[in-house]
Amino acid sequence: MTESIMHTADRVIAATYKRFPIVLQRGKGCNLWDTQGRQYTDFVAGIAVCNLGHAHPRIAETIARQAGELVHVSNLYYTIPQTELARLLTENCFADRVFFGNSGAEANEAAIKLARKYAKDQGQPERFGIVCMEKSFHGRTMATLSATGQDKIRKGFSPVLEGFSFVPFNDIEALAAAVDDHTCAVLLEPIQGEGGIHPPELGYLTQVRELCDRRGALMILDEIQTGMGRTGKLFAHEHYDVVPDIMTLAKALANGLPIGAMLATEKVAQSFGVGAHASTFGGTPLVTAAALTALTILLEDKVIERAGETGAYFKDALSKLKLRHRCILDVRGQGLLLGMQLDAPADDLIGKLLERGFLVNCVQGDTLRFAPPLIIEKNEINALIRCLDELLP
Numbered sequence: 001m002t003e004s005i006m007h008t009a010d011r012v013i014a015a016t017y018k019r020f021p022i023v024l025q026r027g028k029g030c031n032l033w034d035t036q037g038r039q040y041t042d043f044v045a046g047i048a049v050c051n052l053g054h055a056h057p058r059i060a061e062t063i064a065r066q067a068g069e070l071v072h073v074s075n076l077y078y079t080i081p082q083t084e085l086a087r088l089l090t091e092n093c094f095a096d097r098v099f100f101g102n103s104g105a106e107a108n109e110a111a112i113k114l115a116r117k118y119a120k121d122q123g124q125p126e127r128f129g130i131v132c133m134e135k136s137f138h139g140r141t142m143a144t145l146s147a148t149g150q151d152k153i154r155k156g157f158s159p160v161l162e163g164f165s166f167v168p169f170n171d172i173e174a175l176a177a178a179v180d181d182h183t184c185a186v187l188l189e190p191i192q193g194e195g196g197i198h199p200p201e202l203g204y205l206t207q208v209r210e211l212c213d214r215r216g217a218l219m220i221l222d223e224i225q226t227g228m229g230r231t232g233k234l235f236a237h238e239h240y241d242v243v244p245d246i247m248t249l250a251k252a253l254a255n256g257l258p259i260g261a262m263l264a265t266e267k268v269a270q271s272f273g274v275g276a277h278a279s280t281f282g283g284t285p286l287v288t289a290a291a292l293t294a295l296t297i298l299l300e301d302k303v304i305e306r307a308g309e310t311g312a313y314f315k316d317a318l319s320k321l322k323l324r325h326r327c328i329l330d331v332r333g334q335g336l337l338l339g340m341q342l343d344a345p346a347d348d349l350i351g352k353l354l355e356r357g358f359l360v361n362c363v364q365g366d367t368l369r370f371a372p373p374l375i376i377e378k379n380e381i382n383a384l385i386r387c388l389d390e391l392l393p
């Protein structure tokens with residue numbers, strides 16, 4: 001069965017993914033099982049998506065109940081779960097309004113459109129430039145890949161959209177030189193995820209905020225990977241004492257159901273009036289009900305504080321490992337978004353970890369990314385560390 005599924009998938013599904021040779025069938029908490037009955041501890045969490053783990057009983061119950069009540073109607077009508085979710089989100093961050101889409105890329109598309117429209121509405125049509133970061137990742141649609149500072153992602157799709165420029169992350173001087181009268185926004189991740197888990201240097205995000213204010217540009221934070229408790233705060237920017245004008249969310253927002261959200265202050269959100277933007281599926285009752293339950297659990301069950309503590313423990317353990325293995329060049333990250341950079345490609349190690357029952361993935365070829373469910377236990381981390389200690393030269 002397993003072989004035939006892999007064989008068929010490789011024949012009938014677009015070959016855009018290089019897949020690991022297992023067929024996953026079932027999950028519970030931080031564990032997954034494949035079709036052969038083998039168990040894995042999940043340090044990927046669907047790429048920072050399943051923050052509350054797999055098959056969470058309260059989320060499963062919400063999905064089942066909502067599926068039996070109302071799945072979809074259209075944004076031509078009000079619904080309760082969408083309204084409640086937007087209310088809970090805005091009560092817990094700087095933003096006043098939310099636009100719902102279905103993915104991270106769509107959330108960023110909405111942010112890019114809103115920033116340009118806002119400049120036009122301010123009587124500054126020449127302000128359409130968006131300054132982005134090298135090594136950033138914002139998605140795979142045409143606008144979001146145009147905002148992504150990685151050649152390998154843009155390659156083959158030219159011409160990309162006009163108006164996007166790039167500066168190195170953590171270089172405020174380069175940013176100051178790039179932001180001008182044609183800039184409507186600076187777009188960045190508070191901690192770069194796909195780019196290799198790069199946190200901001202002390203004071204950098206505050207300097208970005210001040211620069212945006214001085215030059216009349218909006219600050220857009222892509223918290224798609226860092227949001228929803230991943231770093232030990234509900235949103236990563238809370239660590240750095242900055243408030244953006246626009247923030248995008250997706251990944252963990254509904255713990256696995258597809259959702260994207262673009263949040264903005266009232267002043268900026270004014271530019272998204274009737275007809276300015278839309279999405280058929282954006283914010284359906286089914287998905288927003290799941291997100292509402294997920295967010296409620298995050299806020300009520302001390303999951304976020306726990307993620308901060310477990311993350312610090314995990315990072316410390318990785319740093320100790322670094323002292324024993326010279327092939328580890330760096331350990332980076334915040335909360336349960338951690339990266340361990342090696343002096344060589346990490347594929348081999350990741351394959352061996354899989355054989356030993358640990359799902360880990362890698363970014364930029366040489367950096368292991370650890371993004372387990374936020375409910376991961378210390379003993380599960382200890383088991384991974386012991387395994388890494390054995391496998392690393």
Ligand SMILES: *Cc1c(COP(=O)(O)O)cnc(C)c1O
Nearest residue numbers: 103104105137138139193224225
């Ligand atoms: C995953 C990710 C995206 C894209 O999200 P999709 O749902 O795959 O479109 C955008 N930005 C960041 C920071 C991400 O991690």
